[in-house]
Amino acid sequence: MATKAFKQEKINHIKENLEKAKVAIVTNYKGLSVEEITKLRRLLQKEGADYTVTKNTLAKLAMKGTDFEVLSDVMKESTAIAFGFNDEVSAAKVLDKFIKDTKKCEIIAAALDGQLLNADQVKELAKTPSKEELYAKMLGCINSPATGIAGAVNAVMSSLVRALDAVAKQKA
Numbered sequence: 059m060a061t062k063a064f065k066q067e068k069i070n071h072i073k074e075n076l077e078k079a080k081v082a083i084v085t086n087y088k089g090l091s092v093e094e095i096t097k098l099r100r101l102l103q104k105e106g107a108d109y110t111v112t113k114n115t116l117a118k119l120a121m122k123g124t125d126f127e128v129l130s131d132v133m134k135e136s137t138a139i140a141f142g143f144n145d146e147v148s149a150a151k152v153l154d155k156f157i158k159d160t161k162k163c164e165i166i167a168a169a170l171d172g173q174l175l176n177a178d179q180v181k182e183l184a185k186t187p188s189k190e191e192l193y194a195k196m197l198g199c200i201n202s203p204a205t206g207i208a209g210a211v212n213a214v215m216s217s218l219v220r221a222l223d224a225v226a227k228q229k230a
Contacts, residue, residue: 068112072120072139075108079141081170082126083149083180087111087138089162095138101152106144125172132167132174146170147186154184 076082087095099109114133121127129139142149150168157163168175168183175183187195 065116068116069120072110072112072117073124075110075139075141076120076124076126078143079126080144081142081146081149081168081183082129083140083142083153083168084129084132084166085138085140085153085163086136086166087163088136090160094160094162098152098156101156102140102149105142105148105152107140107142107149107152109138109140111138126169128172128174129167129169137166145189147183147188150180150184150186151188154181 090098095109095111102109114137117133117137117139118130121130140149140153153165157165165177165180167177168180170183
């Protein structure tokens with residue numbers, strides 16, 4: 059039986075994660091072995107996220123008064139929480155891919171900016187491009203006109219050089 063101090067320590071750990079998190083995703087981890095949970099945790103940590111298996115009552119106590127309190131109603135049975143610290147998308151991407159590969163656990167819901175997202179919305183969130191992809195697209199859009207202008211100027215200069223070369227050959 060867990061002591062009161064141990065329970066308080068768990069509550070504090072969850073609160074710390076909630077304070078840093080941009081998104082919290084609740085999953086049902088039934089059917090996962092300890093090795094699989096550890097693998098999922100490592101995959102999430104590579105993306106700046108964390109995965110915590112805890113008692114629902116302790117998680118609900120930690121969520122009180124936060125933007126993530128909307129998750130309290132969906133926490134039933136064997137639940138774990140994935141916290142996304144770096145951005146709102148990467149944790150959802152990792153979870154979605156892991157679930158497709160293992161076909162074992164499932165996403166129940168998520169909280170993002172105080173809003174409750176259902177499982178389908180979390181899967182749509184996982185399809186959203188990451189910050190790096192969005193930055194690359196934005197830079198491509200910014201760079202595209204400059205590349206076009208440089209190509210046009212280069213084409214004019216090439217045509218002029220070819221014309222001068224043709225005239226020089228004709229006179230020779």
